[in-house]
Amino acid sequence: MNEKEIAEIRRRFRGDKSNINHIRGCYVNEKREIISQFDQALSMMPQEETENMLGVLKRTLSGTLGKNLIDISFATQQVVDSDEHRLLMALRDSALKEEEMVQVFFQRVIETLALEGNYLILLAYDTYDIPFRSRDGETQKDASSEVYSYILCSICPVKMTKPVLSYDVPQNTFHNRDVDWIVAPPELGFLFPAFDDRSANIYNALYYSRNIEENHQEFVDTVFRTELPMPAAVQKETFQGLLAETLEEDCSLDVVQAVNEQLCSMMEEHKANKEEEPLVISRGTVKRVLESCGVAEEHVAAFEEKYESEFGAETELRPVNLVEKQFEVRTPDVTIQVNPERGDLIETRVIDGKRYILIHAEAGVEVNGVPVRILS
Template sequence: MNKKEVLEIRKQFTPDNCAITRICGCYVDHEKNIILESKDAFLSLPEEEEFKYFEIFRHTLSGTLGKNLVGMEFPLEQEEAGGTQEFLLKLRDTRLEDDALVQEFYEKIIENYDYGENYYIILIHSVYDIPGKSTAGDEMFDASDEVYAHIMCSICPVKMSKAGLSYNAVTNSIADRVRDWVVEQPVNGFLFPAFNDRSSDIHSVLTYAKNPEIEQPGLIETVLGSVMPLTPATQKETFQSILSETLEEDGDYEVVKSIHENLSEMIEENKDNPEPLTLSKTEVKKLLENSGVPEKNMETFEQVFAEKAGDKTELLATNITNTKRFDIETPDIVIKVNPERTDLIETKLIDGRQCLVIAVDDHVEVNGISVRTVPKRTITDPNMDEEEELL
């Protein structure tokens, strides 16, 4: 799913657009015991509750594509009889009205979800009548050719509210606040089927993680039957490892700087594209070649990439570089450079030592104190008895 498709589904979580038919919930404690189960026609809920649920559902489709929101395809074996895809399709097609099936879903989550505190599983069924679009891109609500029936799961922490004082209007006094258990915004969730090309894609699921670095292999691999993707941090580490082993001793400053600049340029050119920029093995190879990596180093690239990432892995460009930072580090020194002014730094051999030379033409501060950028010059005036120091 791209940005526009995610936003199109998010817009359904409002009172005017709501197409949710049923909502089911399961409150689980830190010992994996079911404390409460609920099931309702969504529109039968009090209006105040609906608004709070809408906020949770919108959060489940929030964040950055490729980081918080990741589309995953089912492996072929999961699309066979008895696979996870078949189970999710049954949940959707029964509109969450098969209690035994919903109960089985809860049990799968509880058994495989790794969370040491209380949490609330919310499962909804929704039916979106997809409006057609004109050649100009305008929605035509009277020209729908497809209904997008889907389920969405949100997993929300349930935590005790903070202790404190509050005003008691009955006694007109300040007193100890009553603490209760509060359902917080979701930390994980998924949408099935994915809404790809503005249509149901039963071969894919969109997953959500508030913190993509906290992996949930049980949820992804067992409940959804998909393959656990590389986290953003792991993608960055993998890319750096691929570079290090490909460049070996030839990884000089200019080449690495060129790779960063070319990547940043590619991200900038893609910023208006609803699809996030991802790089396959072929595209990473082209990037390195265009950045001046010697041909002899590229001879081992494909083998290195396959070993570190796998032939079919795609890396999200914004995960493997930071366009807003350019840092240079030694064991004792860290230099932070404006990414747009990397030209101010060059490497030079001085007195037999490899040095980084920083061009300084403007104001310089050290620990908040302005320092001079031009050294003192000593000039001898033949008409004076002593040397005069001039700035």
């Protein structure tokens, strides 16, 4: 799924747009015991509560594509004959009304998911009468191309509030507000089937993880029987480690800065061209970037070899997971943040045998908000 397709489904989660008429839920404690289950009709809830419930579900489609939102693909054999795909299809095709399948799903999640504390498993079913979109991009609301039916699963931690002092306006008095349990935003979840090319794709699902350092592979193993890409934060750390380990003396400020700038430039160009598919780079792309930065041939070769062992020779990565637009220089005691468009203001130099990071500064220098002068 691309960003436009995700945004189109996100817009469904409003009281006047959604066809979700009930929510299945399962409340689990820290001992992995089911405390309660519910099948709540949204029509019986006050409008504000309905909007809040839909808002929680909507968060499962939030974040950055490739970081928080990850495409999951099923093998053809899984779609033809596999227990995991059959279960997802049964949940979707029965509109969550086949009780046995719902219970099987709850039990599989509870038995394998490693999540601290209490949490809710929420399941919603929706049907979307997809408006026809002409070649020029115009949407014709009175013309439908197909009906997209899907399920959305959100797994939300349930956390206890802290006791606080509250003010009662009618009584004009202060009171301690009792602690209570509240539903936190989703920690993970998924959409099935995927909404690819504005149509149902039962060969794919869209997986959500709030934490880019933890993708809950144990949950994915149970529900999808597939391997997720390396978490975005780990991709970044691994990529940075490869540069430091393989470039050796070529891993200078200028080279790292140039790599960062080139990858950021690719992202900006991709955005300016309004490409719908996410930008990815290959091992060969990074090789060409390093070569253009003047990295020695043997160091480029070492990077290629290490890339293959860490990521896989044919693995494509999303540069959004590898670099930050904000350029930062850090020592154990000092951190310098640089406008990514003004990397020319910073350089390294050895003076009297000591290494320095130099920043070109003509005017507008402040220390703790106080303008200061640099005396010659």
